[in-house]
Every structure is written in structure tokens, then in C-alpha cells.
Amino acid sequence: MAHLILLTTAGLLLSSVKAQPAPSVQAGITEAIKNAANATTLDYTAFVNPFIGTDNFGDVCPGASIPFGMVKFSTDLTGYAPAGYVTDPTMMIRGLSPMHDSGTGSSLGTYGNFEIMPLLCPDGFDTCHTSLARRERLRKLNTDLASPGYFAQTLDNNIMMEATATRRAGLERFTFPSGSKPYFVLDLANDLPNSFAGGSLNIDADKGQITIGGSWGSSFGPGRFNYKAYACYDLLDGGKQTLSEYGVWTADSFGLDAKGLGQTHLNLTINLIGGVYQSGALFSFDGTPKQVNIRVGVSFVSTDQACANAESEVGSASFEEIHAQAKALWNEKLSKIEIDVPNTPPNVTELLYSSLYRSSLTPNNATGETQGLFEGTSSFYFDSLYCSWDTFRTFFPLMSLHSPVEFAQIVDSYIDGWRKNGWMPECRANNLPGWTQGGSSGDVIVGHFATHYHNEAAALGIDLEELYSAAWTDAEVNPPEWNIQGRQANVYNQFGYVPFAVLDVASTGRQTREGSRTIEYAFEDFAIRQIAQLLGKTDDEAKFAARSLNYRNVWDPSVVSDGFKGFAQKRYSNGKFNFTDPTHCSPVDNTTTECSLQSDNTNGFYESSSWEYSWFAPHDTAHLIELMGGNDTFVKRLNHFFSAGYYGAGNEPSFQTPIGYHYANHPALSVDRVRRVVFENFDITAAGLPGNDDQAAMASLLSFHLLGLYPVPSTTQYLILSPFTPKYTIHNSYLGTSTTITTINFSPHSVQKVIPPGVMAYVANVTVNGVPSASRCHFDFYDVFRVGGNVTIELTADKAAADDCLGALPESLSTGGFASAR
Numbered sequence: 001m002a003h004l005i006l007l008t009t010a011g012l013l014l015s016s017v018k019a020q021p022a023p024s025v026q027a028g029i030t031e032a033i034k035n036a037a038n039a040t041t042l043d044y045t046a047f048v049n050p051f052i053g054t055d056n057f058g059d060v061c062p063g064a065s066i067p068f069g070m071v072k073f074s075t076d077l078t079g080y081a082p083a084g085y086v087t088d089p090t091m092m093i094r095g096l097s098p099m100h101d102s103g104t105g106s107s108l109g110t111y112g113n114f115e116i117m118p119l120l121c122p123d124g125f126d127t128c129h130t131s132l133a134r135r136e137r138l139r140k141l142n143t144d145l146a147s148p149g150y151f152a153q154t155l156d157n158n159i160m161m162e163a164t165a166t167r168r169a170g171l172e173r174f175t176f177p178s179g180s181k182p183y184f185v186l187d188l189a190n191d192l193p194n195s196f197a198g199g200s201l202n203i204d205a206d207k208g209q210i211t212i213g214g215s216w217g218s219s220f221g222p223g224r225f226n227y228k229a230y231a232c233y234d235l236l237d238g239g240k241q242t243l244s245e246y247g248v249w250t251a252d253s254f255g256l257d258a259k260g261l262g263q264t265h266l267n268l269t270i271n272l273i274g275g276v277y278q279s280g281a282l283f284s285f286d287g288t289p290k291q292v293n294i295r296v297g298v299s300f301v302s303t304d305q306a307c308a309n310a311e312s313e314v315g316s317a318s319f320e321e322i323h324a325q326a327k328a329l330w331n332e333k334l335s336k337i338e339i340d341v342p343n344t345p346p347n348v349t350e351l352l353y354s355s356l357y358r359s360s361l362t363p364n365n366a367t368g369e370t371q372g373l374f375e376g377t378s379s380f381y382f383d384s385l386y387c388s389w390d391t392f393r394t395f396f397p398l399m400s401l402h403s404p405v406e407f408a409q410i411v412d413s414y415i416d417g418w419r420k421n422g423w424m425p426e427c428r429a430n431n432l433p434g435w436t437q438g439g440s441s442g443d444v445i446v447g448h449f450a451t452h453y454h455n456e457a458a459a460l461g462i463d464l465e466e467l468y469s470a471a472w473t474d475a476e477v478n479p480p481e482w483n484i485q486g487r488q489a490n491v492y493n494q495f496g497y498v499p500f501a502v503l504d505v506a507s508t509g510r511q512t513r514e515g516s517r518t519i520e521y522a523f524e525d526f527a528i529r530q531i532a533q534l535l536g537k538t539d540d541e542a543k544f545a546a547r548s549l550n551y552r553n554v555w556d557p558s559v560v561s562d563g564f565k566g567f568a569q570k571r572y573s574n575g576k577f578n579f580t581d582p583t584h585c586s587p588v589d590n591t592t593t594e595c596s597l598q599s600d601n602t603n604g605f606y607e608s609s610s611w612e613y614s615w616f617a618p619h620d621t622a623h624l625i626e627l628m629g630g631n632d633t634f635v636k637r638l639n640h641f642f643s644a645g646y647y648g649a650g651n652e653p654s655f656q657t658p659i660g661y662h663y664a665n666h667p668a669l670s671v672d673r674v675r676r677v678v679f680e681n682f683d684i685t686a687a688g689l690p691g692n693d694d695q696a697a698m699a700s701l702l703s704f705h706l707l708g709l710y711p712v713p714s715t716t717q718y719l720i721l722s723p724f725t726p727k728y729t730i731h732n733s734y735l736g737t738s739t740t741i742t743t744i745n746f747s748p749h750s751v752q753k754v755i756p757p758g759v760m761a762y763v764a765n766v767t768v769n770g771v772p773s774a775s776r777c778h779f780d781f782y783d784v785f786r787v788g789g790n791v792t793i794e795l796t797a798d799k800a801a802a803d804d805c806l807g808a809l810p811e812s813l814s815t816g817g818f819a820s821a822r
């Protein structure tokens, strides 16, 4: 979502801070990878490092979750920590809470509601530190633990907090120093972005149950919208624990610090003057039990449903049982891609499985937990889609290879967004509409689904005509408020680009990013063209194909930067361009204006420079090459883009650029470039991401890089590169296919930043089930993953000989590509 240039710079300073996961986390992974050589069955969860991306503004949540879980138990720390946890050991822990998102930035954080904090109160109830500022504590250094379905952190007072999860519930286990009486504070109001808008809390001492419900605000959307959330805390561990004292408390930063022993009810509205009016419950247990077990259920419907979720999903199961169940779900997911672990460089194994893990961590499956317009919907429902602008490029394409059932459920949720809201969601955060980034990137997501699974769509519960109507509406029906509804369709359709400073009498939105919005709308039009083609809607196919070339309308052939001519620029409705320096908002730009949704971004591009966005026409790169002056200039310009520092590895519009050489018939240069990109930007440490994971956009990009593939969104074309592993199999259990890709001549020496001369690393030839591929640069889903079988990618050390597609270039509309649907 938000690659913030300012944060990237600050990140360099922080990344020197010593990371805090327990050394045993990495040691265990290293051992598991080593032992894989002789294992009969592999535990893929043992290769996952949930801490990758928890430093350096990766904003990854290492919390306990199941795949696509609605709960992700993590601690919440002070400072910039949108996902709750960060490794920085100078940050203070305020408690453990059940709901988080992973990999989102540019906000104060998301969720973190219903936080619980274990306390030692040697002088009794009234002396407990309940307020956020007084209760916060440092961690015990180097003891943080996490693995799929499990999270643990120990406070500097030696209280250990552990959690494990189901979809909407979980168990928390607290281990106290021996001889201490366990106290707990539980929040009603607090959440990470301080957005409480009223709610209530009830203690039922007989049942040993605390219920909480209230309203909070979005982390990435209009502040005037609120969502509702509910929790149910069961405190008695099936009768094994006895409550001692209980009551409620309130606190603020002006000196309020009040407690009511024996009181069982809080009902507080929004504090309109601002500032946090903190409140919650405080309770203790009889005796000095070493461990306290607490069961937690959450819901977006009601407290009753939160309690029912805990009962149905956890019931009386033990911590170990729930953890084992979560782990089994993760193994099922992770084993969809199996690699030859013993012959793969260990860091690649860890990077790949950690990335695959995060690629199934979000969005959050809130099916049956709907509210507002979606209340009672019969569709699947996913919360925290964050922005489709992030996920259409690699996240959903990765899912399309192995998980059509889950993909269809999320597509159903997008289409349901159109049914209920009028347009498909571009962003959804905290069950609320989030800010539009590119336009209506959901069109590309449903387009990708349709191109891959139109034969199975009905069986997967998707009506393709409805899917088409949803995408068509995004493009044709002008929304009143495109900040949250997608496109400024009226003026774009009128002018063929989004004009700068245009009079729009029918819709509102922040009038910025005209260059990038045009470029993204055009690609979205291509996605709609693809669906129209599948459905035989020839008139629409032609219309949207023509519109998809609109990216050309913001191309100013006269602009020169660093000796290269022709750049995308914002343009007035009279046709004149408004110049912005193409390097502005690049990673090396040193001007102080902001580049995201801020009002001082008058650059014409979203979170990007013109240098960066001028590469983006995945459906028509052949023409882009012509605009740029031919193949040689295109390659020189690509090289300059990287060497001058204009490439932002963590920024979505740049995802495909390293593979741009393919389109100029230089696939070996793409291989070199991707090696560099991976080793300069990713590693297995907590600081191992070049910025926000962005709802696993980055995780899925890295997965493709390691597998030696790159997807062209909303098409079935996959670009071929050089895998970082000698062999892998992608299982698609819905289609009943397994596809094994064998990298012949694989050399572990090729797996480094610069491929040494003489090392086999470049693609010499490709066969699919024994038949040589028509091109060494790409193949098609329908010929490969749709049928399954054996693919060989044979490598050579002869880079010059390999630097040619030896067959068709990847397709482009202007050279007759994408001529018929598969």
C-alpha cells in the first residue's frame, strides 16, 4: 500500500538496532533445513521465520494465526508499529491482543483492540498499573518466539505470554514467576490508532466471562467511518482457575487513574475533545498458579457471537491441541509448493517458505462476521483487503497457481462489494472502505481469476457474467466519491486520460496522481478487455482494448531526463502537459514534498516517480519500447533506471521492471537483474524486507523471483527466469494437477548477487512435458500448470547464447498479442 519514501530513509537508521527474536528461532530453522535431507515427511512450518519483515518498516505481524485467520495474536508495542509487534528492543509492550493486520504501513496501526496485559501487583488491586503509560514494560531480551500458529513474548519481569489461534478465537497462556498472584488488565477502549468511538464492557463473575463491544475507526480510510468489534474472554479455564478480585478502571494522561473493585460495567461514548480516555477491566486469580489460561473469541457481529466462536472453535481443547491444529493447517498450505530442500541453498528455503506463509496470512477471512452493508451476506467475506493496487500484481497470481478455491472465495467477496456498494473494493481496511490508490485494481484481480478459471468458475461459485458486470461498472459508472470507490470514470472516459485541474461537476476526490491514475486505469481496462474476450463480448473487447492504450495519452515525448527522451506526465484537459521532473519522488529524490496521498503530492504520480511509472504497460510493452526509441535505448534506459537509484524494490509499480529486458529480447539481462534485486533487498533477518510487506505483495513477489517466474496480471502468461532452486512442484489439488519444474544444471553458485562467469545460470532451453517450449521467455498457464507434468529449465553458463527468447517475445497488444482467450 504505502511505500513511504521518508520511512525508507529512516529505516536505514533503525536497521542497525539489534533484532530481538530469540536466537533459537533461526537455529531451529537452520537445523530443520539441515535435517530435511533424511526426513521422510517434511514439516514445512519448521522452515518459516515469522519475524522476517518485523524490522525496517516491513510491518509484518508475527502473531499466532491460521491461514487467512481473522485473529492474529501479537503484542502491541509503542513507537511506529502498525502490526503491533516490532523488534526494536527500546520499544515498550502494552499487552497482547487478538486482532492485527500484516504488512500495512502509513498509519498509526490497525486493530490492537481488546488488549490484555499480565501484571504483578504485590500491593494489591488498587495499586495495579492499568493505564497504558504505567503498565508498559520492556521485553526480556532475545526471548521472542514465533512459528506458524504460535507467538510468545516474555516481559522483563519474567511473565511469559503465549498465544495460539483458530479463525476467530484462540488461547492465551501466561506463565508467572513462582509465588506471584496473577493480575490482568483488559482494555475496553484502546486500539493501535487510538480510534475508540464508544463501547461497553461487562464482567460476569459467575461465568468468569468478560464481554466487550464497541466502535473504532479505520487505519487507512476516512476517519468519519467506524466499524464494530466484539470480544469474549473466558477466564476460568473450564473451572481449573478461580477469579479472586475483579473490577473496572479508567485512566487518562491528565492524572485520572481510578479503579472500582467489584464494579462490573463500563459504558463509555466517544471522547469528542480527543485524547485517549482509557478504560477496561482489572482482575486477579486465587492462589499463585504458575500458569493462567485464557480463552478469547472475537466477532464483528456481537458479543454473543464472539463467545460462541470461542466455544465452537476452541471449546475445551488444550493449548497444545489448538497449536497442533493450526500447524496442520499451515502445513497443508505450505506444501502446495514443495521444493528440493536438501539441494536448495538454506536461505532460499527459509525465504521461500516464510514468503509463502505470509502469502496465506492475509486477507483476513471474516466470513459470517459481516456488518454494515454486508450484514448477513450469503457471500464469503474478507476483511483487510488493503489495497488491490498492491495485490493484483503478484499476490493473487501466486494464489492462482495453487489455490483456486480460496481465490474464488476472495473474488466472491470483491463481487459482493460491487453488489452491496455499487463498485468493487479498491481498498478495504477494518471492514471499511479504504483510500483508492490506482483506480479499480479489483478489475485486474477478478480478471486474473477469470482468465485462469473460466472453465471452473461456475463450479467455484462464480458467475462470470456477474464478475464482468462488476468490472464493467467500475469502468463505466462514475462514482460520486472516487477516493473510496475507485475511478474518476467520467473525465477519464471523456478525455482518454485523467486530466489535471479538470472541472468535474459529478464526483469528488483528491485531484492528484493524474499520470499514475491514467496508467493504472488503462491497465484495468485491459483486464476488462480480457474478460470481455473470454465471454465473447466482441464490441466490449474492442472498446476496452482501445481504452487500455490510454496510457499513451499521458506520454510526453518531449520530456528529457538524464539524456532519455519521453516520459509520462500529467496533462491538462486542453492537451497541454504539466511538467514534473521525472526523478521527483524517486528513492534518490531529496526534495521534501511527500509522494503518497498527501496534499503536497503534486507530482502526478502515486508513491512513484515518472521514471518509475513510465515503465508500466504490462499488456503493451512492445509499444512502450517504440515510444522510448527502440530496443537498444530501452535496455540502456532500464540499466540507467537501476544504476541511478530510481528503482524502488519495495514499490509495487516497480515489481515487473527488473524483467523488462525480456520484452527487448534480452532475457539473460533479466536473470542478472533479478539476482541483484533479491540479494540487495531481501534476506532472512527481521530487517529483510525493503519496506512494507504490503499485504504480502512483497512476499509473493519474492516467491516468484525465487521460483524463476513472473506473472503478467490478468493474462495466463508467465515469464521464465532462472530458479533459485533445482526442483520444485506446484500442486493444484482443485485441478488435480502437479507441475514439477526441474532446473537442469542448477548451481548453488548462481544463487548470489552477481552470477560469476562460468556458472550455469541462464536459460538455455525449456521443455514442457518433453516438448520444447515455443519461447525461452514465457509459457502459458494452460500449457503448464493447467495440465501439470514436467517442465525442465535447462541452464547454461553461456550468457550471450542465452540472451535471446529464441521464439516469440512476451505478448503485447500492439504486436497482436493476447489475440484469443485460452
Ligand SMILES: *[C@@H]1O[C@H](CO)[C@@H](O)[C@H](O)[C@H]1NC(C)=O
Pocket (backbone or CB within 6 Å): 034, 035, 036, 037, 038
Ligand atoms: C543423512 O543420512 C545419511 C546416511 O545415513 C548420513 O550420512 C547423513 O549424515 C545424514 N544427514 C543428516 C543431515 O542428518
Ligand SMILES: *[C@@H]1O[C@H](CO)[C@@H](O)[C@H](O)[C@H]1NC(C)=O
Pocket (backbone or CB within 6 Å): 200, 267, 268, 269
Ligand atoms: C450504553 O449507554 C447508552 C446511552 O449512553 C445506551 O443507549 C446503551 O444502550 C448502553 N449500552 C449498553 C451495552 O449498556
Ligand SMILES: *[C@@H]1O[C@H](CO)[C@@H](O)[C@H](O)[C@H]1NC(C)=O
Pocket (backbone or CB within 6 Å): 067, 068, 365, 367, 368, 406, 409
Ligand atoms: C473462510 O471461512 C469460511 C467459513 O468458515 C470457510 O468456509 C472458508 O473455507 C474460509 N476460506 C479461507 C480462504 O480461509
Ligand SMILES: *[C@@H]1O[C@H](CO)[C@@H](O)[C@H](O)[C@H]1NC(C)=O
Pocket (backbone or CB within 6 Å): 577, 578, 579, 602
Ligand atoms: C504545473 O502544475 C503546478 C501545480 O501542481 C503549477 O504550480 C504549475 O504552474 C504548473 N505548470 C505549468 C507549466 O502549467
Ligand SMILES: *[C@@H]1O[C@H](CO)[C@@H](O)[C@H](O)[C@H]1NC(C)=O
Pocket (backbone or CB within 6 Å): 590, 591
Ligand atoms: C539534491 O540532489 C540534486 C541532484 O542530485 C543536487 O544537485 C542537489 O544539490 C541536492 N540538493 C540538496 C538540498 O541536497
Ligand SMILES: *[C@@H]1O[C@H](CO)[C@@H](O)[C@H](O)[C@H]1NC(C)=O
Pocket (backbone or CB within 6 Å): 625, 626, 629, 630, 631, 664, 665, 809
Ligand atoms: C526489438 O527486438 C525485437 C526482437 O528482436 C523485434 O521484433 C522488434 O521489432 C524490436 N523492436 C523495435 C522497436 O525495434
Ligand SMILES: *[C@@H]1O[C@H](CO)[C@@H](O)[C@H](O)[C@H]1NC(C)=O
Pocket (backbone or CB within 6 Å): 345, 347, 683, 684, 685
Ligand atoms: C544467509 O542469510 C544470512 C542473514 O542475512 C547471511 O548472513 C548469510 O550470509 C546468508 N548465507 C548465504 C549463503 O547467502
Ligand SMILES: *[C@@H]1O[C@H](CO)[C@@H](O)[C@H](O)[C@H]1NC(C)=O
Pocket (backbone or CB within 6 Å): 764, 765, 772, 794, 795, 796
Ligand atoms: C539445451 O541447452 C543445452 C545447453 O546449451 C544444449 O546442450 C542442448 O542441446 C539444448 N537442448 C535442446 C533440445 O535444444
Ligand SMILES: *[C@@H]1O[C@H](CO)[C@@H](O)[C@H](O)[C@H]1NC(C)=O
Pocket (backbone or CB within 6 Å): 769, 788, 789, 790
Ligand atoms: C514426470 O516425470 C516423472 C518422473 O520422471 C514421471 O514419473 C512422470 O510420468 C512424468 N509426468 C509426465 C506427465 O510426463
